[in-house]
Each structure stands twice: as structure tokens, then as C-alpha cells.
Amino acid sequence: MEITFYISGAVAILSTIMVITRFNIIHALLYLVVSFLALATVFFIMGAPFAAALEIIIYAGAIVVLIIFVIMMLNLKGEAIEQERKWLTPQVWIGPAILSFILLGELIYIIGIGNSGAAGLPSQLVDSKAVGKSLYGQYILGVELSGMLLMAGIVGAYHLGRQKKKVIHRFLEQIEE
Amino acid sequence: MNEIQITQGLLLAGTLFMLGLIGVLIRRNIIFMLVCVEIMLNAAGLAFIVAGSKWAQPDGQVMFIFILTMAAAEVSVGLALILQIHHQLKTLDSDAASEMKG
């Protein structure tokens, strides 16, 4: 089983690297979907089938699709890709890359000195029933709050996305003509 | 079956997080930044799942669900804002929205 984990992990990392280095945003988003699918596999291996399913349905299926819709709505022309090419010069990504590698190094060190144990399935499979019982039992408040959060998200998205037309008085309109 | 060490799970999460961070830092297009933020969130969720799996408890998955919910709400609001920026500034360059400088 380990090998499955390593392969999916590698796929996830590779596709994420592709996400952050593409010039065309749709390509990047497709690679992102691949990355999410790989992660879902990892979740399965970890013994969390419900989480894996949710990852695919919501993350890859809803969020990424939403982003694609917005991009299509923006109606970006080919020059957007040219722009991306211009913006992604080596002098731009050298610095952040170094900083992030330092951060990764520290993270590895921290993880390394923590106590290690085993994680895996199937004896430790946590299925949807257990998750459901936990959600609506212990974490019921969190569920309610998530509901409110989603409502706030909807209202906010509607309100922020509205584009008010500038109202010019009819006299001024006539003058403009 | 062999058991996967928790360290390696967390390592994967960390690597993905770092990659997302690089992406946020180096891309100027706002939509790309949003996407990379999603990668980071996802990596955090992975860390939770790994932890929950270690202790064989549903709490990790519950946390993951909450993260997911939050990410969804955030993406919708963020995209609305991106639409506004595009409408006002006629560009998707994040550096163009720098009137709060100085």
C-alpha cells in the first residue's frame, strides 16, 4: 500500500508544480483538478473515504468549475497569456522560491522531531457514519455556523459582484450629447 | 499492509503548502493567486486528515469538512471581488490595486 501513497503523492506534487508554472489559466486549472484527484486517492489510503468523496465533489467539482466559469465570463483574450509570460520572469520567482524552501526545511525539521507513529487503513477506516455522528453530535454548533458562513458568502458574493450603473442626470446626458 | 508513517503524510502536506505559497508569491494574476490559496487550504486539510487517521477518530474529517465549507464561501466572495476589480481597473494585475501605498 505504501507504493500507492508514494505514487499519488508524487502526482500531486508534480501537478501542483505544473499549476503554478502555467501561463494559460485554464491549463493551470486542469492541472489543479489532477492534483485534487491525487489527493483524494491519498485520503482513501489514509482511511477517510468520506473526505475523499467530498474533496472530489466539492473542491474539484464545484470550486474549480466556479473559477472556470468566472474566467470564461471575464472573456480574457490571448494577450492574457502573453502577459503571464512576461510577468513570470526568473527574477520574480527566485526570491519567493528560496524563502519557501527555507520554510519547507523548517517544516520538515519540525515534523521530524515530533513523535512519529503509524497511520493507515483498513483497520483504522473511519467511514461516513462515524463522521456524520460526530458532526451532528459533538460539532453541531460548527455545522450551524458553517451554514451561516455559507449564507454570508452567498449574500456577500451577490452584493459585491453587483455592478451599479452610473446614474447621470438627464440634463447632463443631453449636454454630453 | 504497510503502514504509512505519519511523518510522510505531513511531509506531503508541507510540500504542497509550500508549493501553494510559492505560487501566491510569484504570480501577479489575481485568479492565479486565488487558485494557489486553494492549494494551500487543501494542503492544510490533508494535514488534518492524516492526524485524524492516526488517532482513528472522525475529528480530522470533520475539520476537513469545515475547511472545505470555508473554502467554498471564500472562493465565491473572492471571485465576486475579482469581477469588481476587473470591472474597475480593467486588468487582472494585482499590482494595479496598490492605491493604498505610501
Next chain:
Amino acid sequence: MNLLWLIPTLPFIGAFVLVLFGSRLSKTMVPLIGAGSVGLSALVTLLVGVDFISSSSPSFDYVAWQWLDVAGLSSAFAFHLDALSLIFIFVITFVGFLIHIYSAEFMVDDDGYPRFFAYLNLFVCSMLILVLANNLVLMYLGWEGVGLCSYLLIGFWYGEEKNGYAARKAFIVTRVGDTAMAFGLFMLFQNFHTLNIQEIAAKAPQLFSVGSDTVLIIALLLLGGAVGKSAQLPLQTWLPDAMAGPSPVSALIHAATMVTAGVYLIARTHVIFELAPVALMVVGIIGAATLVVAGFAALTQFDLKRVLAYSTISQIGYMFLALGVGAWSAAIFHFMIHAFFKALLFLSAGAVIMALHHEHDMFKMGGLKKKLPVIYWTFLIGASSLAALPLITGGFYSKDQILWLTLSGENGNIWFFLVALLGAFVTSIYTFRMVYLTFFGKEKTHVHHVPGKLINTPLIILAGLSTLAGFIELPHNFFHLTVFSDFLKPVLPSIAVQEGFESIEYMVQMIAAGVSVSGVYVAYIFYIVKPELSDQLKSSAADLHQFWFSGWGFDRLYNFLFVRPFVYLSSINKSDVVDQLYAGLVALAEFFHKIFSFTQSGVLRWYIMGIVIGGILLLTLGLIS
């Protein structure tokens, strides 16, 4: 005598009321309060004087309240009345009252009418405190007060810049003297541990022997203060320019009272001066030098008031000369007579200038004898007193006494006498030059406005006083009337005449009389009979004329010695060193502002980078510790 405290307080109340409400009072109310307060003060002086003379005690102390009591210095707001201060307060309040009445008409058209009276009242109050103080700290308060009022009044018409300059010049030059006096006070306190005048007078002969160095330094420092206030050499440059103030101011401050404060100081602290004969000699030399310098300078002036200013400097030189040879009461006698005739001269000069619509140049006046009779006669009486015309004027008796005592007194010598005689001759010439140019000859400027009763009355009263007041002290060989010096005997030591000199007293008086009359005659020749002679003389000795005209070049000397270096120093310090410190602070703040505002670029990625760097740092710190 318990009303003593009212004498300075009444003018102070007048000043206070006028400062607060002056602008709201009517034009008749203002002089009523202003002159009235001084008038009431004069009345109280009269009562106190009568009481004092009829009582047998030589002095009277009145303590109002304890002012300072710190580190051994105990100074009270206390007044000490004795013969010397009685004479001074008499002169100050009476002459002051007459001048206030005069100003009621003189300044009536001025916008600053209440302000003028407020300042004048404040001046009278300060001067009274000065002469009544029983300790030197309170006297210094009065000293500074009169300096302040002098500044305010010289620059009364502050709209014109040159008046402000004159006021500042007066203040700064007298300040030099005041600082010397302050050092003198410090040394006095250090040696005597008290600044009460009577206590110092009692202790001084016990602590110091005649001719000791400490007393010499103290005396010279006090002399510095006196020289500043009394406009003697070398601090005399401010008085001619102080004529920028209104004429009543010149009369009150720069003729009758403030400039005699130096004489008062030396007379009060005569014990100190007597212990330092060198200092007394210096006093005499300064007096003698000043009277000659000022006399010759007055000879060349064309501004009527400037002649009178130099004349004042010269006459106070006589008083200093008298003090220097030890003729204390003679100096005070001359002070009193001088106050009367100099105030009279200034007031009538002011009336002439006002009548001719602010014409100051004597050479543009003339023929006013018929047009302004009252002023002519009073001016003539004052001028005669100044020139010390024999027998009929008060000035003759006081000046003659000084001349006599410079020759025959214990410390007198022939040189002082000759200098004083020369001064008398020059005085006579310039005085009658003034009279002839202003009142005789052709009328060059017409009279605009004849002065009224309020101006004429004080002139007449002062004219009477200048004539009659001299008769209270007649020389030994006349009727030997010594009312004045007897009055001052408890306070000031009397002077003894040297052996063998009594016989030549007649001769000295003849010489003095002859000198003053011949001065009148010389002026008559040069300005009435043959005016072209004076022009010839002036053009042939033009440089000398210019030298005397500029006051013997003192202004230029001081400009070169003090003003120019100071201006130079301030110009190189224009980017002020202290200012640089603050400018540097500002620049530093701006520098950091620029650096820090660079970090707020408004670019989103920049901020995220900041967060990342912060996160790394925190983690590193967490890992290390």
C-alpha cells in the same frame, strides 16, 4: 507719616485703572485719573513732609510686608523716609503733577491717551519706590521699573520704526549699567549678608578700611549702574535719541527724575563711596569729562530737544562732579533746581514744537517772542537758570555752590574747577543760542496753534520755582542761609572748606558770574548781531563741527566695537546651531518616514512576502530557543 505708603500706591492705582478701563473712559476722565492720582500723591507728600519736618526724628521706616526671606537675604517691601528721600519725593510728585497737567492738553489728540497716562503713572510709582526703598533689592525693583517705563514711553509712538530703535537703544545701554549694579549688589550681599541700606551704612566702616579693594570694586560697580541710568560717559549715547518720545516724557523722565536716579544711588550709598576714595575720584572725573563732552555737543545741535538732552547730560555731569569732590548736599541742591528748570525748558520746548506743528529744527524757527509770550518768558527764565545768570536765578546758587566746592572742598582741585568753569561758559553759550534762534529774528515758520491754559499754567509755576527755590541756600558770604544743607545734614556728610580758601570766595563768584554773562554776550554776537559769523565758523571747522555734532563720535565707536561684531556673529550663526539640532531631528524623522513608507507599497504580493518572512523568523526563533 503713616500715610507714607499711599505715596507710591496712588499712582499705581491710577496706572492699574487706566490699563484696565482706559479705553472705555472719556477724554476728560482719563487725565483726571492720571493727573489726579499724582496730584493726590503730591498732597500726601506735603502732609508727610510737614509731619516729618515738625517731628524730631531723622528718619522714619514703614514696613508694608516681608517680601523675600531666602538664604539669608531678607528683603521687605519697606519704605525709609529721611531728608534725602523727602526731597526726592517732593520733586517727583510735584514736578510730576505739573507735567501730568501739561500732558492733559499736550496729548489730548493722541489715540493712545489713556495708555500714555497709564505709563506715566507707572513711572511715577516706580520712581517713588526707587527713592523710598529701604533696601537695595526693592530699589532695584524701582530701578528696573523706571527703565521699563522709559522704554515704553520713548517708543510711545511705536508706529514709527525709529522710535522703537531709540527705545531699544535706551533700554539696552541702561541694561549694561544695570548689570554692573546687579554685580555690585551681589558683592554687597556677599560681604555684608544684608542689603538693607541703613545696616550696610552702619556695618561698612567696621568691616572695611578706607581704600580696601573690595569696597573699591563694589563702588565702581554701583557707579556703573549710576552711569547707565544717568547717561554719563561712557553710557550716555541713549539720551539724545530718547528725544523721540513725547515732550512730557522727556521732561519727566529724562530731565527731572529718572536720570537723577544715579545721583540718588551714589548719595544713598555714600558710605561705600567714602570708603573708596579712588571711586570718588572716578565719579568726579566722569562728571567733569561728561559735562565738557556734552556741552560742546550741545553747541552744534540744531534740534531743539537734542540741545536740551545734551544739556541734561552736562548738568548731571555737574552733579556727579559735586558728588566726586564730596559736596553731597550741593549735588542734591543742584538736582532739585535742575529738575525745576529742565522740566520747564522741556515743557516749553514741547509747547513751541506743538505750536509750530512739529517743527524741531531751531534754524527754521524764529520771531516767536511776540506770538507766544507766555512760553517766551517762561523759557527765558528757565534758560537763565540753566546758564546760571547771577543773583536772580536759582541755577546760579546751585551751580555756584558746586563751582566753589570743586575748588575749595577737601577733595577739590584746580583742574576740576577749570573744567567746570569751561562747562559753565559753554552752557551759557548754547543756552542763549537756543533762545535767540527760537524766539528772536525773523519768523520762519508760522504759529499754527497757540497753547492753552493747561499748558501755560505748569510753565508759570515751574518758572516761579526755578527762580525762587534757589534762595533757600545762599552762599556763606551773602547771607549764609543754609536751610537746604542743614536739612540734609543728618543724612549726608557735610563738606569742609580747605584752609585759606574762604577769602577768595568773592573772586570765584565774580568769575562764575562773569563767565555766564559773557556766554550770553558771545551767543548774542554770533546769532543776533552777526549771524554770518556762526556760518563762517561752522564751515571753516566743519570736521570739528561734525565730530561734536555726533556726540564726539561715541555712536560710531560703539557701532564699531560692539554692534558690528555682534551682527557679524549672528550672521554667521544664521543657520543657528541650536536650530540645526531641531532641523536634524526633523530630517531624521523624515528619513525614517521615507524608509518605512517604502515598505507600504500597496502591492499584495509584497505584503504576503512580509507575512512569509515573519513566519520564517518566528519559526526560527521558536526552533532556536
